Amino acid sequence: MPGIRIAVAGVALGSAMLFQPTHAMPPPPPTVPTPVAPPAEFADYIAQVRLADAMPDEEARCNAHPDLPGNQWLAGAAQGRCAMLRAPALTLDKIDSLLATPAGVAALESGFAGLLDAHYRDPAQRDQIFIAVRVFDKRPRAGEISQRWLQAAPESAFAKLAAGAHFAAAGWSERGTAVASRTSPRQLERMHGYFAQAIPLLTQVLEIEPRLTPACTRLNAIGRQSSDALETFAATHCRKTDPDSYFVEGELIRAAEPRWSGSHEALERAVAFAASRTEHNPALGVFLGDAAGYEASAADSHGEVVQTLVAAANMGPNPTLLADAGSGYWDIRQHWLAVVYYSQALRFEPNDAWNRYARAGLMTDHFRDYDWARSDMRIALQKEPDEPRFLLLMGDIARVTETSAAARDYYRRAMEGDSRGEAMLRYCQTFLTPMMPKEADACTHDLVTEFANSASAWLTRARALAPHDADAALAALEQVKVLADPQKSFDRRTVVRAQELEEELKARSTQTPVRPAGR
Numbered sequence: 001m002p003g004i005r006i007a008v009a010g011v012a013l014g015s016a017m018l019f020q021p022t023h024a025m026p027p028p029p030p031t032v033p034t035p036v037a038p039p040a041e042f043a044d045y046i047a048q049v050r051l052a053d054a055m056p057d058e059e060a061r062c063n064a065h066p067d068l069p070g071n072q073w074l075a076g077a078a079q080g081r082c083a084m085l086r087a088p089a090l091t092l093d094k095i096d097s098l099l100a101t102p103a104g105v106a107a108l109e110s111g112f113a114g115l116l117d118a119h120y121r122d123p124a125q126r127d128q129i130f131i132a133v134r135v136f137d138k139r140p141r142a143g144e145i146s147q148r149w150l151q152a153a154p155e156s157a158f159a160k161l162a163a164g165a166h167f168a169a170a171g172w173s174e175r176g177t178a179v180a181s182r183t184s185p186r187q188l189e190r191m192h193g194y195f196a197q198a199i200p201l202l203t204q205v206l207e208i209e210p211r212l213t214p215a216c217t218r219l220n221a222i223g224r225q226s227s228d229a230l231e232t233f234a235a236t237h238c239r240k241t242d243p244d245s246y247f248v249e250g251e252l253i254r255a256a257e258p259r260w261s262g263s264h265e266a267l268e269r270a271v272a273f274a275a276s277r278t279e280h281n282p283a284l285g286v287f288l289g290d291a292a293g294y295e296a297s298a299a300d301s302h303g304e305v306v307q308t309l310v311a312a313a314n315m316g317p318n319p320t321l322l323a324d325a326g327s328g329y330w331d332i333r334q335h336w337l338a339v340v341y342y343s344q345a346l347r348f349e350p351n352d353a354w355n356r357y358a359r360a361g362l363m364t365d366h367f368r369d370y371d372w373a374r375s376d377m378r379i380a381l382q383k384e385p386d387e388p389r390f391l392l393l394m395g396d397i398a399r400v401t402e403t404s405a406a407a408r409d410y411y412r413r414a415m416e417g418d419s420r421g422e423a424m425l426r427y428c429q430t431f432l433t434p435m436m437p438k439e440a441d442a443c444t445h446d447l448v449t450e451f452a453n454s455a456s457a458w459l460t461r462a463r464a465l466a467p468h469d470a471d472a473a474l475a476a477l478e479q480v481k482v483l484a485d486p487q488k489s490f491d492r493r494t495v496v497r498a499q500e501l502e503e504e505l506k507a508r509s510t511q512t513p514v515r516p517a518g519r
Contacts, residue, residue: 032401035369042336045069049343050372058085058350065347068322069340071314073285078317080283081348084246089115089128092135096145105152112158116212119245126281130247133214136162138169157208161215164201168218170194175225195222199230206237213242217251224255231255239273244280249273253287257294267291289315297324303331313341319348323355330358335366356380357390364393370401388417395426404430421451428460440464448476455484455494462501470505477502 038046048066055061062082067073090098090111098104115132118125136142146162153159171194174187199222205215216238223231235255238248249270256262256270271291274284293312296305297320306328313321326341342359346352356376363373377394384390395410408430414423428447431440444461451457462476480498484491 032370033368035363035372036367038336038339042340045340046336046343052347053375058087059083061085061350062347065344068314068317068344071317073315073317074278074282074288076282077278077285077288078348080246080281081286081317083124083283084127084131085348085350086128086131088135089132090135092142092145095135095149099145099148099152102152105149108149109153109156109158116209120211120242123281126244127246127283129212130214130217130245133161133165136165136169138166138173142166143170155208157205157212160201160208161205161212164198164205164215165218167194167198167201168222171198171222192226195226198222210237210241213238213245213248216241217247220251220255224260243273244277244284246281246283246286249277249284249287253290259298264291264294267294286316286318289313289318289321293318293321293324297321301331302328304328306332310341313344317344317348319345319352319355322348323352323358326355326358330362335362338362339367351379351383353380353383353387353390356383357393360393360397364397364400370397373397374401386413386417388414388419388423391417392419392423392426399426399430404433421454421457424450425454425456425460428464432460432463435467437464437468448479453483455480455491455498458483459494459498459501462498466501466505470509473505474502477505 037043045066052061052064052066055064059082062085063079067078090108095108098108112129112132115125115129119127119129136146143163143166146159146166149156149159150163171191174190174194176183176187180188199219202215202219205212206219216234220231220234220238223229223234235252238245239252242248253267253270253274254260256266258264258267268291271287274287278284278288289312292315293309296302296308296312299305302309302324306325309321309325309328312318313325322341323345326338326345329335329338329341339359339362342355342362345355346359349355357380360373360376360380363369363376374394374397377390377397380387380390381394391410391414395407395414398410399407408427411423411427411430414420415427417423424443424447428440428443431443441464444457444464447457448454448461458476458479462473462480465473465476477498481495484495484498486492486495
């Protein structure tokens with residue numbers, strides 16, 4: 001997850017909006033701020049990125065994308081990585097339909113056999129067999145279809161691979177991404193249950209068709225999680241059978257990392273082996289910076305090691321290193337360079353939801369390009385529709401470009417997650433512009449009841465009360481002063497806004513009402 005700091009859009013609502021008539025006409029559509037243009041040195045690059053981003057096909061988009069300025073990538077490495085974005089030869093729906101008839105099953109077997117043959121024979125088709133198997137992911141439907149294939153062709157290596165791939169993916173999904181010490185025993189138990197179903201199927205695949213190395217990469221991954229013997233067997237088979245595969249070498253490099261009980265020396269050896277095979281497969285050039293950037297990538301602050309990350313990312317187009325370099329540039333406030341590197345990461349991994357969120361945050365936080373931010377967040381929310389931080393940012397974008405009402409549902413949904421306090425604060429603020437007194441009063445009452453120690457919550461409560469109960473609003477403002485932490489810059493700004501509102505309320509109370517004419 002990128003270490004980013006996305007500003008709270010719209011939290012500090014201007015006091016000029018506070019005292020609208022209760023039945024005011026709806027405000028006109030917002031005037032969306034003009035985006036900040038990139039500086040001259042990045043203008044052409046950013047323009048090319050925007051043009052490429054508009055292309056629907058992922059592989060074509062990747063190839064149309066400009067390369068990282070000043071890179072030292074091996075010729076063909078970026079194009080080879082783009083080929084990994086090619087759509088699978090057969091969709092899950094197509095496989096489902098083929099399984100309906102014996103002729104369809106035969107065609108399915110023939111199609112996968114052709115992909116396997118092309119993987120070893122045709123460099124332009126290398127690794128596409130791995131991509132074809134990806135459709136058998138963690139989804140229950142993928143499992144159901146793989147079982148139908150297995151029933152229709154019980155001795156088929158391809159059917160066994162499909163079923164084993166599904167079980168392996170389901171196991172990794174249960175495992176999650178946290179370190180083992182933060183993974184519950186129940187999660188690990190479910191993971192091992194799926195792996196126990198995957199291992200015999202994948203082992204049988206290699207017995208029937210040893211060249212079908214998508215089985216051995218999955219066995220190697222399971223082995224590095226749970227069995228040294230399995231990992232040794234799989235690694236030996238993979239390297240001997242298929243040393244030029246992007247996915248084989250990628251798995252063996254990952255297994256060599258210290259976090260998987262490898263070592264820095266083992267990682268350097270694995271990267272060196274991949275480098276020795278780049279003449280056969282330029283896509284292996286993606287990995288050339290992996291050892292150089294490994295420790296920096298794991299650093300708590302990428303800003304402190306940004307030059308190391310940049311140097312590693314310039315060695316090979318690894319999207320993880322590119323994103324970490326982007327995070328580092330954000331840390332040191334070189335925001336356009338952060339956009340450059342995040343955009344390269346998204347070129348090669350366009351469906352990475354967190355990198356989409358990072359670039360959208362840069363666009364809203366620093367460059368006011370809400371259209372670009374919205375397009376990134378739509379993709380991020382397609383991948384993780386319930387992630388509270390994504391919902392918060394999409395709500396902020398809607399609030400700026402549409403209306404408070406348009407933002408409200410995003411904030412309401414975000415309240416169900418681990419950002420409830422911030423989400424509820426923003427949700428309540430949507431009732432302040434235009435002022436909806438009943439809803440604002442009820443919402444902010446609940447807000448300060450649940451988050452009684454929040455200075456921002458009490459400021460929002462004061463704003464809701466100000467139009468109709470100045471005394472209660474002033475009491476709420478006193479809570480702001482009590483709760484704000486003077487050591488925090490955000491709280492100091494909150495106090496300033498509270499003081500402005502307090503002065504406005506006191507000034508209003510001293511104004512002499514104007515008598516209507518004739519009285």
